[in-house]
Amino acid sequence: MSELTCIVCPRGCLLKVMEGTAGYLVTGNACPRGVPYAVREMTDPRRMVTSSARIEGAVHRRLPVKTSKDIPKGLVLRVCEEIGRLVVQAPVEAGDVIIRDVLGTGSDVIASRTMERVP
Template sequence: MTVEKIVCVLCPMGCKIKYRVEDGKIVSVQGNRCPRGLSYLEDELKEPKRIVPTSVKVVNGELPLVSVKTNRPIPKRLIPKFMQLIKQVQAEAPVKVGDVILKNVLDTGVDVIATRTVKRVNSA
């Protein structure tokens, strides 16, 4: 029975959690300073999820790309499919921080939002 380790990233405390799993069940947990640590551990063991930051092409913008991220974590298993999808997405300038660039990505209920503003280029 090996003790495993994981660092909780749900808050800035970064609890170093030690745990043991037997027959697919968590049998011991140490190091989480709040209940969210246990919840994070359970989620990581069942289906890990991540917020994904990336960028999207901008049409008629002062910059060629705008930084974006998922507004909530998506399952890690979907990240490669998500990255293939996001490569095909373009946003029309102007883009403002918080604009929804893509809704309900891969039927997860998660949106992709802009994390910076890109102004429109004035055409001559």
């Protein structure tokens, strides 16, 4: 049996998940959204990545970035390594794609902030 804290809504239910022959049995959820969350967390855990990349020609030296959607949990460190190798050139608009389809995940790394070019 595994225990998870549900993060789908603000309630933060303590979910108990047991694997059976017919799938997963989830208890402790106050709303129906906890069941799919628990099953997905047990079968295919995913995470959003937020980080910062180096930027040249801007007032700040770091550009906040994030993935456009969640990625497999096992690839989080590799995605962070890819971001760490970047040197972005200003100007950048919030939402600009910095790395398209990072590591073949189907998720882009996008800028979280606009940074103008400075002399």
